[in-house]
Amino acid sequence: MTDTPNPEPTFTTRAEIAASNAPTCIECGSRAFLTDGRAIYPHRPDLYRKRFWLCQCGAYCGCHHGTSDALGYPCGPETRKARSAAHAAFDPLWRSGKMQRGQAYRWLSQATGVSFDQCHIGMMTAEQARSVCQSVAAYLKEQSSHA
Numbered sequence: 001m002t003d004t005p006n007p008e009p010t011f012t013t014r015a016e017i018a019a020s021n022a023p024t025c026i027e028c029g030s031r032a033f034l035t036d037g038r039a040i041y042p043h044r045p046d047l048y049r050k051r052f053w054l055c056q057c058g059a060y061c062g063c064h065h066g067t068s069d070a071l072g073y074p075c076g077p078e079t080r081k082a083r084s085a086a087h088a089a090f091d092p093l094w095r096s097g098k099m100q101r102g103q104a105y106r107w108l109s110q111a112t113g114v115s116f117d118q119c120h121i122g123m124m125t126a127e128q129a130r131s132v133c134q135s136v137a138a139y140l141k142e143q144s145s146h147a
């Protein structure tokens with residue numbers, strides 16, 4: 001890298017360098033580039049050393065601990081909000097003991113039509129996450145009508 005004509009890394013060249021394992025943004029379909037916590041959470045110095053994949057649209061995701069392997073795919077605020085609502089609706093199903101955790105995820109896979117291997121709320125699109133809330137609401141309604 002000593003004879004690089006343009007030593008100043010531009011957005012494009014950084015994205016190209018990282019492209020080997022760069023995840024694709026679920027919001028805009030662009031390839032993300034690797035960055036660190038300073039770019040994502042400037043007010044959280046404790047996260048500065050963590051790696052993140054950031055998209056040009058502002059969507060991002062974290063990495064598996066100690067690697068640059070993306071945790072899912074970069075997503076934006078709307079998806080993040082929909083996922084946290086999905087967790088808030090879904091987690092009580094197994095936390096409360098209504099279902100066992102594995103059973104709850106099998107149910108979730110059937111209810112959303114997302115294959116069991118891929119059925120993680122953290123990897124869902126906003127639309128899928130919203131369908132989790134609807135499915136849980138329908139399930140609880142059905143349960144209460146049988147009670």
Ligand SMILES: [Zn+2]
Pocket residue numbers: 025026027028029030055056057058059074
């Ligand atoms: Zn994007």
